[in-house]
Amino acid sequence: MSSFPDVRLRRLRRTKSLRNMTGLPFPGPEKFIWPVFIIEGKNQKIPINSMPGQYRYTIDTLIVSLEPVISSGTGGILLFGVLDNHKDSTGKYAFDDKGLVQQAVRELKSHYPELIIFTDVCLCAYTDHGHCGVLNKYGDVDNDQTLDLLDKVALSHVSAGADGIAPSAMMDGQVLSIRNALDNEGFVNSIIMSYSTKFASALYGPFREAALSKPGTGDRQSCQASYRDGHLALRESYADIDEGADILMVKPSLFYLDIISKLRETCSLPVAAYNVSGEYSMLAASSQNGWGDLNSLVQESIMALYRSGTDIFVSYWANQYSEIFGTH
């Protein structure tokens, strides 16, 4: 009884009801975090050309645009500040209590107290050279000096009301440093969702258009993990567990299902997958060119992440959850 004709695998997928019963359900909207870009000013919602359906928002337009996203059940957001001004060599505007992100967090929390707000903690949007930390006299990012600044950024975000912070600078020791800084100030319940394994990837192109964050010189390959070395990539995440991360994150996601599934099997923290801009743009472009049905493409790709062990989906599709998953 172990092979054809006794075994007929088609039996279990013969009808939609059977497929629904035997298959996994799609992950609910509460498992999604929507990454959003905020800009200074009022009453603006600027389309991001390479990411149809995504915008740069001023705080007021974000508040309006969030209403349907929250009513559809989306779990949370991840905020990125996008700035034209206020940049200098150390990126100190990143921890200004009256800064853009800090102000956005305060206003969003007062409108939507239940919304889970994470903030990106890095310096690249705030430094005039575009690197994720301060540079030493040789022009290299100074890891240890950068840690002090990241602590200040994290503190300013949780003081404004953020539920958690997502450090993305990929400095060694950043999670430990931030955890200590938060605890010392009494923010013992603030969550750290670490970009624990962040690859140097060609899939960030559209994000860099959205966040205006290309480094002025060089690149970030010394900060970010190499996709040719999966072992080192896993060590990055294991190091963050030891340093006190609450949630791990793999970024990008779809080309790294092996890393997600290994992490899922070898640790007990929630694993988030950042379904990045290039992954979004690929599917959006495919559908715009008539090469594939958007909802089917997104459903299939999200399910691939889910099967690989993803617990939390950091995804630009989150603001279209009902359209995409509402009809399956």
Ligand SMILES: [Zn+2]
């Ligand atoms: Zn950065």
